[in-house]
């Protein structure tokens with residue numbers, strides 16, 4: 001049995017250096033010479049900005065003791081000091097709010113194939129292989145796929161993921177075990193679908209689904225260490241076209257009764273929308289199908305949501321649900337350009353990011369950030385006549401990748417930014433990491449003239465350089481709940497870059 005990282009003890013640690021985060025939408029905060037203390041439970045219990053002069057005089061530990069008046073032995077505190085490193089900064093861990101763990105072997109295939117055909121051609125056959133073999137074979141296959149996807153997302157700085165598994169209960173339980181083993185915060189959803197007439201080989205009957213949900217949910221609730229909940233179940237109707245009314249009713253009641261979050265797909269493709277209109281003629285629109293079955297909550301993640309009308313936007317806003325923007329997938333299988341900026345600023349809807357593996361071709365939220373910005377530029381190019389400018393900024397997308405994601409999974413008070421009381425789910429970004437793809441020039445240093453404005457200008461440029469030219473090789477360490485779960489400086493860590 002592999003030791004679960006989530007069960008390991010941590011030591012009190014002081015992190016000192018530059019912190020970058022977006023606690024509010026569109027606003028990037030760059031906190032230079034900031035000292036953050038993280039206790040043994042992984043919670044930030046001390047944070048002070050701009051302490052350069054004091055620390056320079058008496059050192060990190062003495063300053064900390066003086067400030068907190070704590071009588072702790074200095075040998076019991078670990079210090080991570082990157083304060084003199086201009087090209088390194090701490091960033092909240094990424095939150096991937098839409099990823100199909102089971103589709104990981106299909107990365108990169110299916111270019112341009114429209115959604116409904118893509119499901120039948122690529123997705124349902126792959127997901128079936130998690131169900132149709134004997135128990136031993138399917139568990140071996142799932143072990144291989146799921147352990148790789150959990151490791152790869154962590155390597156890319158994803159400290160929390162909301163996973164779709166498959167309809168199979170045994171292998172979905174295994175996915176939850178593997179997240180915990182790797183120390184990743186996760187929401188694990190057994191896919192629910194009982195009406196897949198176009199691909200009948202991959203579906204379950206209503207009674208089997210109910211039984212599997214009970215099994216999976218009670219398993220996940222039982223595996224977390226007593227002191228913390230790192231992995232949670234999430235109610236996962238695949239999407240309305242493959243769910244009976246009876247199943248949707250059951251899932252809505254289950255989410256209400258057990259206070260569980262929900263994830264599903266919405267309005268990804270125009271043919272899909274037509275199909276929903278035919279299948280649910282009694283519902284006002286696609287979004288109201290979910291609302292009619294009590295599935296629209298303030299912890300509901302609606303993946304894609306590209307082609308929404310005004311009523312649907314207002315309904316989502318009213319319910320406090322989150323749209324998971326999946327630009328890589330939206331481009332790859334030609335679903336459309338989502339007007340995300342409008343959702344964020346005109347409708348005040350919370351928007352997060354999703355890689356949507358394998359509609360998206362990389363399990364990286366940094367790549368998703370790039371695609372978000374570029375897709376919004378394309379939208380702008382052919383909607384210039386409209387008054388609303390759809391272009392996203394880097395700050396908008398970093399927000400969606402961190403705080404927007406945290407809000408989507410109901411953890412806005414737990415992760416997503418740096419603050420006392422929040423958990424230390426963090427990545428260390430090094431533009432000059434040993435295998436970095438980024439060539440660094442002193443050209444950017446001209447902005448540093450000692451003023452606060454110059455620091456903001458410098459780091460804004462640095463962040464842009466990282467977003468557009470960096471990759472997972474620049475994410476050198478990752479912590480979840482205070483524990484270091486990735487350390488690429490350690491030999492044999494097996495952390496190869498995905499962009500090599």
Ligand SMILES: [Zn+2]
Pocket residue numbers: 098100265303356359
């Ligand atoms: Zn999806």
